Amino acid sequence: MVEWRDEGILLSARKHGETSAIIEMFTPAQGRHVGVVRGGTSRKIAPILQPGAQLDVVWRARLESHLGSFTVEPVRSRAAQVLESRLSLSGLNAVTALLSFCLPEREAHAALYRRTEALLDLLDQQALWPLAYLQWELKLLEEMGYALDLDTCAVTGARDGLLYVSPKSGRAVSQAGAGEWADRLLPLPPVLRGEGDADDAEIAQAFQTTGYFLETHLAQDLGDKPLPSARARYVALFSRGR
Amino acid sequence: MRFESNRLSSTRDIDALIEMMAKLPGLGPRSARRAVLHLIRKRALLLTPLADLMQTVAATARECLNCGNVGTSDVCDICTSEKRANGELCVVEDVADLWAMERSGVFKGRYHVLGGTLSALDAIGPQELRIPRLIDRVASEGITEVILALNATIDGQTTAHYIADQLDGQVQLTSLAQGVPIGGELDYLDDGTITAAMRARKQI
Numbered sequence: 217m218v219e220w221r222d223e224g225i226l227l228s229a230r231k232h233g234e235t236s237a238i239i240e241m242f243t244p245a246q247g248r249h250v251g252v253v254r255g256g257t258s259r260k261i262a263p264i265l266q267p268g269a270q271l272d273v274v275w276r277a278r279l280e281s282h283l284g285s286f287t288v289e290p291v292r293s294r295a296a297q298v299l300e301s302r303l304s305l306s307g308l309n310a311v312t313a314l315l316s317f318c319l320p321e322r323e324a325h326a327a328l329y330r331r332t333e334a335l336l337d338l339l340d341q342q343a344l345w346p347l348a349y350l351q352w353e354l355k356l357l358e359e360m361g362y363a364l365d366l367d368t369c370a371v372t373g374a375r376d377g378l379l380y381v382s383p384k385s386g387r388a389v390s391q392a393g394a395g396e397w398a399d400r401l402l403p404l405p406p407v408l409r410g411e412g413d414a415d416d417a418e419i420a421q422a423f424q425t426t427g428y429f430l431e432t433h434l435a436q437d438l439g440d441k442p443l444p445s446a447r448a449r450y451v452a453l454f455s456r457g458r
Numbered sequence: 459m460r461f462e463s464n465r466l467s468s469t470r471d472i473d474a475l476i477e478m479m480a481k482l483p484g485l486g487p488r489s490a491r492r493a494v495l496h497l498i499r500k501r502a503l504l505l506t507p508l509a510d511l512m513q514t515v516a517a518t519a520r521e522c523l524n525c526g527n528v529g530t531s532d533v534c535d536i537c538t539s540e541k542r543a544n545g546e547l548c549v550v551e552d553v554a555d556l557w558a559m560e561r562s563g564v565f566k567g568r569y570h571v572l573g574g575t576l577s578a579l580d581a582i583g584p585q586e587l588r589i590p591r592l593i594d595r596v597a598s599e600g601i602t603e604v605i606l607a608l609n610a611t612i613d614g615q616t617t618a619h620y621i622a623d624q625l626d627g628q629v630q631l632t633s634l635a636q637g638v639p640i641g642g643e644l645d646y647l648d649d650g651t652i653t654a655a656m657r658a659r660k661q662i
Binding site: 228262264266267268290292293295296297298299300302305306307308309316378387444445446 | 483484578579581582610611612615616619621622636648649650651653654657
């Protein structure tokens with residue numbers, strides 16, 4: 217019998233048969249891990265199994281390769297924090313859908329987990345959340361092997377006047393380095409480098425750049441699947457104004 | 459041996475019935491056997507009328523073309539009743555939710571059954587649900603208030619917010635309150651429900 221215990225974030229839950237549910241957890245030591253919760257559709261357990269919930273889980277299986285079953289204990293629910301706010305709700309959906317989409321199964325991403333937990337705990341602070349979410353997307357790209365290098369110009373090596381990002385290499389490009397190619401490059405608002413006022417317009421522009429890498433690089437390399445629509449919905453709601 | 463095979467062939471239909479019954483929600487092979495045995499013992503009282511009714515319902519049951527409720531005509535009784543045309547439209551996820559609302563008898567308007575909730579994971583978008591039809595109904599039926607009676611789950615409320623976006627400015631939009639259920643004890647409530655109840659507290 218294989219067994220482990222960990223605390224993690226519930227990414228998704230779907231009904232399995234009449235009384236069980238198959239859940240997808242993201243934990244620091246086990247990464248994205250799937251298993252069955254017996255009685256997961258019951259009145260007692262179903263309310264606990266909401267995406268974004270922090271759960272203490274024990275996973276058991278006869279063999280490591282088996283689907284296995286979870287027993288779950290709630291640590292804290294995040295649903296009540298977000299149900300009334302469409303922006304928070306769509307933000308939570310974007311995070312859980314992207315993790316479910318990107319993360320390989322059973323591969324630990326402890327740093328990304330810590331960032332995700334901190335991000336979800338900020339959900340009721342909408343003044344801070346969009347910027348935190350942007351930084352989380354950068355971290356997600358980094359963890360998945362598509363880190364953006366925004367410190368120096370890929371052409372001239374300059375550290376100042378960086379205005380663009382190369383859609384191919386993900387490296388920063390200065391005005392001088394861009395030359396006549398400027399219109400083919402992605403915008404590099406200061407907020408992407410952790411500078412400037414980080415106003416909503418700038419954050420929305422930064423989402424275009426991270427979105428490009430998520431869609432064109434990450435999603436394509438994952439078998440050319442479309443990026444979950446939850447992210448586009450969050451970005452559209454945010455861009456429309458809080 | 460011969461007796462055995464005769465016995466098997468003579469119970470083939472009953473076994474098939476048990477197998478079908480076992481596929482019903484709440485029943486397994488064991489409870490299906492008990493139910494079938496009970497039906498056979500009460501043949502005149504239960505089995506024959508049940509079989510007749512099942513045949514009738516199989517021939518007549520259909521989804522209401524207007525609201526998605528299940529009935530035996532193309533447009534259900536609620537949609538055809540003039541009394542229910544009071545300008546209120548209650549949006550529910552499933553027919554079971556509509557029936558639950560009707561049991562309470564508290565709502566006197568009409569319904570709209572979505573047939574599910576939006577789900578990015580299961581690739582269920584607005585076109586897979588009856589959301590375009592809902593938008594048409596709001597425009598064509600003189601609706602003054604849309605009550606979003608969707609489940610208090612992440613998927614349910616995501617769908618509610620999506621519909622609210624689509625109908626924004628066209629009609630009054632309301633949703634069900636969230637909080638302590640009747641007969642509920644605070645000690646047994648989850649922290650999410652207590653948080654929602656505290657946020658929606660009212661003056662007494």
